[in-house]
Amino acid sequence: MSDLISEYLMIKVKDDIHTAPDWELLLRQARSVGVLSRLTFFWKEYRLFNPPQHFAYHLDSAETYWLSQKRIVNWELYNLSQVFKLLNIRLILLKGTAYSASGLNAGLGRVFSDIDILVPKHQLKEVKDALKWHGWFPEPMDDYDQRYYERWMHELPPLRHIKRGTSLDIHHNILPQTCILYPDADLLLKAAVNVADTDFWVLSPEDMVLHSASHLFLGGEFENGLRDLSDIDLLLREFSGKDLSFWQNLHYRAEMLGLGKPLFYSLRYANKILGTPVPDSAIQASSIFAGCGKNRVMDYLFLQALKPYHSSCTNTLTGFARWLLFLRSHWLKMPLHILVPHLARKAWLRLADNTKKT
Amino acid sequence: MPFKPLPYAQAFPFFEWGLNWCISGYSHRFLIVHAAVVEKYGKALILPGAPGSGKSTLCAALINNGWRLLSDELTLVDRATGHVVPVPRPVSLKNESISVIADTFPTCQFSPIVHDTLKGSVCLMKPPADSVEKAGQTAIPCLVVFPKYQAESSLSLTAVPRAEAFMRLADLSFNYSVLGAQGFETMTGLVKSCEAYDFIYDGDFNQASDLFVQLLDDVQQRVA
Numbered sequence: 001m002s003d004l005i006s007e008y009l010m011i012k013v014k015d016d017i018h019t020a021p022d023w024e025l026l027l028r029q030a031r032s033v034g035v036l037s038r039l040t041f042f043w044k045e046y047r048l049f050n051p052p053q054h055f056a057y058h059l060d061s062a063e064t065y066w067l068s069q070k071r072i073v074n075w076e077l078y079n080l081s082q083v084f085k086l087l088n089i090r091l092i093l094l095k096g097t098a099y100s101a102s103g104l105n106a107g108l109g110r111v112f113s114d115i116d117i118l119v120p121k122h123q124l125k126e127v128k129d130a131l132k133w134h135g136w137f138p139e140p141m142d143d144y145d146q147r148y149y150e151r152w153m154h155e156l157p158p159l160r161h162i163k164r165g166t167s168l169d170i171h172h173n174i175l176p177q178t179c180i181l182y183p184d185a186d187l188l189l190k191a192a193v194n195v196a197d198t199d200f201w202v203l204s205p206e207d208m209v210l211h212s213a214s215h216l217f218l219g220g221e222f223e224n225g226l227r228d229l230s231d232i233d234l235l236l237r238e239f240s241g242k243d244l245s246f247w248q249n250l251h252y253r254a255e256m257l258g259l260g261k262p263l264f265y266s267l268r269y270a271n272k273i274l275g276t277p278v279p280d281s282a283i284q285a286s287s288i289f290a291g292c293g294k295n296r297v298m299d300y301l302f303l304q305a306l307k308p309y310h311s312s313c314t315n316t317l318t319g320f321a322r323w324l325l326f327l328r329s330h331w332l333k334m335p336l337h338i339l340v341p342h343l344a345r346k347a348w349l350r351l352a353d354n355t356k357k358t
Numbered sequence: 359m360p361f362k363p364l365p366y367a368q369a370f371p372f373f374e375w376g377l378n379w380c381i382s383g384y385s386h387r388f389l390i391v392h393a394a395v396v397e398k399y400g401k402a403l404i405l406p407g408a409p410g411s412g413k414s415t416l417c418a419a420l421i422n423n424g425w426r427l428l429s430d431e432l433t434l435v436d437r438a439t440g441h442v443v444p445v446p447r448p449v450s451l452k453n454e455s456i457s458v459i460a461d462t463f464p465t466c467q468f469s470p471i472v473h474d475t476l477k478g479s480v481c482l483m484k485p486p487a488d489s490v491e492k493a494g495q496t497a498i499p500c501l502v503v504f505p506k507y508q509a510e511s512s513l514s515l516t517a518v519p520r521a522e523a524f525m526r527l528a529d530l531s532f533n534y535s536v537l538g539a540q541g542f543e544t545m546t547g548l549v550k551s552c553e554a555y556d557f558i559y560d561g562d563f564n565q566a567s568d569l570f571v572q573l574l575d576d577v578q579q580r581v582a
Contacts, residue, residue, distance in 0.1 A: 057387055060386075061385055068537070
């Protein structure tokens with residue numbers, strides 16, 4: 001079995017799948033990684049490959065589904081924008097929602113389950129209260145979890161619309177407050193840019209990349225890892241093509257926000273795995289953020305962890321690498337005196353729950 | 359993991375159910391309606407119905423009465439052509455209808471009965487070989503009949519206005535809303551090409567089959 005999907009996420013023309021079982025394997029991997037509708041665009045818009053009819057049906061179907069999701073999201077965004085207009089607060093979109101609303105290539109065929117927005121911390125309560133009047137309520141959660149979110153996290157407990165069932169994540173920063181790397185949210189908010197002819201705002205190009213990089217390389221979860229790396233690949237290609245000083249600005253911005261490390265990793269692995277055309281100078285420059293001597297270990301771990309999340313591409317080592325990176329992310333995101341009691345509580349609850357079931 | 363693991367004995371019905379789930383979740387080139395569908399003279403008779411309405415039972419009886427099985431569960435309307443595309447697979451019989459069909463058509467082949475599934479007892483009937491062979495032949499939708507089994511009732515047939523048939527079918531569709539405006543157009547095409555009826559019957563399959571043949575003839579004559 002082989003990793004076909006990583007190859008097919010590269011922006012280059014290819015013609016190396018010739019058998020029905022291989023097309024089927026690519027389909028299964030693409031579905032599992034969450035990029036089937038992205039492949040539709042690589043086929044239809046970029047002409048990167050030529051699928052046989054039975055594969056094309058699935059690509060068309062995935063596109064139809066993506067379009068329906070876009071309709072739903074656009075409707076939610078319109079409703080949110082009305083609320084934010086009343087509050088006189090900018091509606092700043094994050095992640096997939098932002099790529100989609102600002103018409104970036106990374107938004108083409110990008111599916112997502114939640115709407116993510118960024119709100120100044122001091123206005124969180126105001127926003128939360130106003131949204132309640134428009135049908136957005138927090139998911140049921142016990143007091144502990146609620147306090148945990150409020151005290152340590154960079155987002156509110158997810159809200160769900162009581163009628164439409166859509167889910168909304170309100171962030172006040174892009175990393176948890178307890179993280180070793182905790183950027184100044186004011187800098188992000190100040191640099192946000194308006195999406196032309198809309199009431200939506202998104203992070204500046206540099207911040208958008210750094211957010212995606214932080215999420216992927218500090219988040220500790222790799223279910224959508226390859227898709228997120230493909231996001232970064234598309235963002236880097238598009239922004240660097242529009243702005244000659246993008247690589248330099250990206251470097252300075254990472255320095256300013258203290259997000260050099262995720263930047264280093266994202267440039268390194270986007271280039272290694274998806275062939276993102278990052279200039280040598282940019283990779284060289286970012287390597288000052290790397291810390292010394294650990295690259296071979298991190299290379300091994302991330303190259304394993306970023307394999308497609310599909311049974312055909314994973315083995316014990318992949319699982320072990322993901323587990324180590326999961327521990328690492330908790331280590332980075334939380335000091336031990338908060339982490340240990342939290343994990344102990346979670347483990348206890350799970351144990352109690354299992355005992356109840358048996 | 360979209361499904362919870364289940365006992366081994368439920369594997370076969372669960373596999374069938376899983377296949378249906380895959381089709382309705384991933385095949386948006388079709389407008390997909392939760393309905394049995396059978397064919398005669400190249401014309402499709404669509405039998406939508408809530409669980410318990412007897413659509414699968416009626417479908418099983420009709421395919422033993424000279425009708426071709428297109429599907430007992432999923433009516434796939436090709437968005438490009440408006441035709442019904444067959445998925446002839448085992449017919450899923452539930453609870454009381456298992457013995458009714460097994461007694462009436464003893465020469466058919468049935469799977470062991472699986473008890474205690476989410477839908478009660480389930481038994482799968484082998485689809486007719488002829489239907490499987492002709493899986494590539496599409497059919498033109500002509501009749502929509504909403505069946506309702508009612509013991510000791512007299513046969514009744516009531517025309518359903520097109521607009522109402524549209525709304526009922528949209529309600530029973532798995533992906534009407536996913537298709538957006540395309541779904542509306544395909545559904546409009548479907549109800550325009552069909553006559554729709556409410557049908558109450560007491561389990562007399564021959565009578566039902568004869569009536570449907572007659573209705574198809576009428577549709578044909580009206581078109582001609």
